[in-house]
Amino acid sequence: MRPHLVVIGGGITGLSAAWTAARHGAGFSDGCDVTVIEREAEAGGKARTHRNGGWLAEGGPAGFLSGRPAIERIIAEAELTDEVVTANKAAAHRFVYFNSALRRVVPNPVGLVTAGLLDVRGALRLLGEPFVPTRRSGPEESVWDFAARRIGAQAADRLVAPMTLGIYAGDAHQLSLPSAFPRMAALESEHGSLVRGLIAKRGRMATGTLTSFRDGLQTLPRELSRRGRFATQTRRAVRALAHDGARWSVSVEGGPALVADAVVIAVEAWAAAPLLDGVAPPSAAALRQFDYPPVTVVSLGFAPGDASGVPNGFGVLITRGEGLRALGNLWDSQFFPSRSPSGHLLLRAMLGGAVDRDAGTLDDEAAVALVRRELARLYGTVAAPVFSHVVRWPRAIPQYTVGHADRVRAVRDGLRAQPGLFIAGSALDGIAFADAAASGVNAAEDALRWLRTTRS
């Protein structure tokens, strides 16, 4: 009999898992059946693209970084390479709002002083990084503590804290350095210093180019679901899991339970917890500890010349203490020009996150009004938008706070004894879209390996 794999969750993690299992499950004599169960009306999860006339607004991720093998392999397998778009050169120009002005971030201390981001003392402290003693032991450090120790408090506040907002909508004082930025932690542990590590790795530390699709990022989950040799059932929420000693029973709201030989859980940590209450209570308890602050994404479109103070570039991150509530703005149509009608500007503002949860819960009208008020501070006079779209995520991005690695270990340890039960996703294996895809691929490969072993 063909084995049946059920994947719970139709975000990029679950669809990458299903795609991989359906494609590579052919190792069984007559293949492997794969079913994806998704609660919402369509596949995509946090990848949610909204198209309206000439506007294309992302409600979640803007894209993913190139050079990530798992996602690139899936794109090639799904024959989507021709649909791929990459950000243009404007994406290299990034800004931080500090001391009432937009300041260009450049990768050298002199430039940072010229831009007004650091004073001479702050720049000298940054230059002294290679001479800071290497920390080899001690309690887990927060991102901010690490940055302040290695490059000084000024650079931690004005460069690293905004970057943490931009990636995690997170608080650098709470996030764990080794969990949130493992490559930075490795530079110190392997090379003794960030600067020495960057020099040693020159050319091999490429961060990649922001990549998406002509019709937006949701193209990938949507097309995997459409083209994959598996079934996707939408508008169906999984309520519980149980194992009868031989197979899994997957209870789905308002319908008969599905019977499965293996299960991949690819939902958010808070959504996975109730599924595991009856199966692996310690894993469920650990999953409940993940914090997901709210984020609201406000997309605004402007007619030509109506927001002329917005520079050509990627966007701006906003330091706290400036009296502004947005975490930052992305100038999407500057780096993906086809996201707005010709000559127009599409801008997205992020509200909320771990530093301002209330701003992430404003209703649409209040969120747009707040963003518009702040645009005047950031860019000078800005006319009324000709397009607007708001997406609210009550629980947006998992926070890799201090203790994260222990929580992940507790989740995985608790599932080890469960036959054919696997878990993947951005709470555990990296919060980036490409990490989520890789996590799904790995879970599918583990599930196939397990099915082969137990059925041979």
Ligand SMILES: Cc1cc2nc3c(=O)[nH]c(=O)nc-3n(C[C@H](O)[C@H](O)[C@H](O)COP(=O)(O)OP(=O)(O)OC[C@H]3O[C@@H](n4cnc5c(N)ncnc54)[C@H](O)[C@@H]3O)c2cc1C
């Ligand atoms: C505002 C925002 C901006 C972001 N920006 C970027 C960016 O620029 N670059 C980047 O790389 N990453 C970014 N990310 C992160 C990226 O979006 C995520 O890492 C990725 O989309 C997570 O995919 P996932 O499949 O693991 O989870 P999700 O996309 O959350 O998918 C989980 C799915 O499971 C479903 N589900 C939940 N419970 C059940 C249930 N009981 N039964 C059935 N289905 C269920 C949900 O409906 C959902 O579809 C951003 C995230 C947000 C929120």
